[in-house]
Amino acid sequence: MENIGKFLDGCYSYGVARSDLFQTVDLFENQNMTQVVVGLHALGRKAGAKGKRGIGPKESQENKRSFTEEQRRAGEGVIGLQMGTNKGPSQAGLNFGKIRAIID
Template sequence: MSRRNKDLEAEVLTWIFGCIGEPVPAGDFEDILRNGVVLCNLMNKLAPGSVKKIQPKGTNFQLMENIQRFQAAAKAYGLPQEEIFQTADLFEKRNIAQVALSLFALGRITQKHPEWNGPQLGPKMAEKNERNFTEEQLRAHEGELNLQMGYNKGASQSGHGGFGNTRHM
């Protein structure tokens, strides 16, 4: 299990409830978010109508569906699949650190949506990283041999004997 960052969790909760327009309730990070209702409300603030059905109470399966609806809406909003936490990470409290990182990433993605004028989370994202090289700079390394070309400063594998064998000295 990865290490949790309580400061990050508090910052994420402050951002979520700032977006929703409610005070942050007392309780643990995972307990506040576990049923998925807060997350669905957050997505509906970021992208109105993105979560059609929210189940406030019900069986574990129905509450996990809230989390899955949030995940689908977050992906549609632009959060990369690899940054979205697994349902069990939150519902079964398997990896709360990943949940916090996912929500932090979602807060960062809001910067790419000019229609969002609510609270921001995280550092400002870079918009461009343009580099201009002269033709001379681009050609500077053409005469050098690099390691991918087979030159490795005189080292060799002679005497190694093949894959999996130890070197006999």
């Protein structure tokens, strides 16, 4: 258990975020192996970002964007597709639990 704790401290000092790492008991008592795998992938991403051979996808880089006040006002009138759309086929008119009337 002590070696696992030293490994986690080493990962943190290498630059891996604490939120990506697992707890010692997760590995020692085989409790949360999913979080262990997440932690190992986070270490692999950090190693890849530092020029070493890593595993998993590349670590993302910061991409700040700045908009003018005019661009912000123009975007206020746009309805996002998360709210839905009225274009294309929809499920309007479906009747669940009723028979389908195919004869007049």
